[in-house]
Amino acid sequence: MGVLNVTPDSFSDGGKWASTDAAIAHALALTGEGADLIDVGGESTRPGAGRVSPAEEQSRIIPVITELARQGLRISVDTLNSGTAAAAAAAGASVINDVSGGLADPVMASVAADSGLTYVAMHWRGHARKMDALARYGDVVADVRAELSARVEALTEAGVLRGNIVLDPGLGFSKLPEHNWQLLAHLTSFADLGLPVMVGASRKRFLAGALPADVGLSERDLPTAVVSVLAAQAGAWAVRVHDVAATRTALNVLALVDSATMEL
Numbered sequence: 001m002g003v004l005n006v007t008p009d010s011f012s013d014g015g016k017w018a019s020t021d022a023a024i025a026h027a028l029a030l031t032g033e034g035a036d037l038i039d040v041g042g043e044s045t046r047p048g049a050g051r052v053s054p055a056e057e058q059s060r061i062i063p064v065i066t067e068l069a070r071q072g073l074r075i076s077v078d079t080l081n082s083g084t085a086a087a088a089a090a091a092g093a094s095v096i097n098d099v100s101g102g103l104a105d106p107v108m109a110s111v112a113a114d115s116g117l118t119y120v121a122m123h124w125r126g127h128a129r130k131m132d133a134l135a136r137y138g139d140v141v142a143d144v145r146a147e148l149s150a151r152v153e154a155l156t157e158a159g160v161l162r163g164n165i166v167l168d169p170g171l172g173f174s175k176l177p178e179h180n181w182q183l184l185a186h187l188t189s190f191a192d193l194g195l196p197v198m199v200g201a202s203r204k205r206f207l208a209g210a211l212p213a214d215v216g217l218s219e220r221d222l223p224t225a226v227v228s229v230l231a232a233q234a235g236a237w238a239v240r241v242h243d244v245a246a247t248r249t250a251l252n253v254l255a256l257v258d259s260a261t262m263e264l
C-alpha cells in the first residue's frame, strides 16, 4: 500500500502532494513502483496535529480518488470521518482505512457496513494531540490484541462483515519505541485473531533507533523495507509505505528466497 498524503502537514511528506495534479502524478508513480493499493489521506494524524473539517478533507481527496479510480487504481481512503468515508466510497475507493477503528466517529461502523468495503481497523487510543500521553500498557501485545478484539465485536454488531475487517496494531499511535518493537516481534499474535493484518511502520520515529543519530527522515526507508519483510514473513496482508520501490525490492528478495526454498 503506497501512502498518498494530500495534506500540507504530514510528518514525512507534508505539502509535497497537496495539489490534485501532484497527488495524481505521485499515485501513478507509486503504482509504477509496484503498489497494489494507494492510501489517500487528507488529514494528518502525526502526533500533535490538529483536526481538519470534513469539508476541507473531502475537497483535498475526493477529486484525487475520483480520477485515480477512473484510471483503474485500487484506492484506500485514510480517514476518521464517516462522511469522508462515504464520499470516498461513492468516488470509487475500495478500502476504508480508519486509524481509530471506528472510535473517532460513532457513525463510521454503519457507513463501513453499508459500503460493503474492506475496513481497516487500527489500534487507537485518542486523537493526535493527546495520543503520546496514552502510551501506557501492562503487556502491550496482549492489551492491543484485546482492544482490537473489542473493536471487532463492536464493528460486527454494527453490521460490518467480519470477513471485511483488517486489523492493524497501530505502530506509532500511543506507542513508545519499545512498544512498537514488541508489537513487531509478536505480529503473529494478531494473525491468530483470524483476520488479515496490516502494518504501518513507514518512516516512523521509532525506526530512528536502528539508524545513526541525526540522519534525515528519508534514511528511514531502509529500516521500513526491512520491517516490510518481517511483516510479510509474519503473514501480513499489507504494509503501508511511502517508498514503494524499496519495499517492492525487499519483498522481491523474499519471494525469490521463498520460491527457491520450495524448489528443493
Ligand code: PMM
Pocket (backbone or CB within 6 Å): 003, 005, 010, 011, 012, 041, 044, 045, 046, 078, 097, 098, 099, 120, 122, 168, 170, 171, 198, 199, 200, 201, 202, 240
Ligand atoms: N499510520 C499513519 C496514517 N495512517 N493507517 C494505518 N492503517 N496504519 C498506520 O500505521 C497508519 C495509517 C501515519 O503515517 P503518515 O503520517 O506517514 O501518513
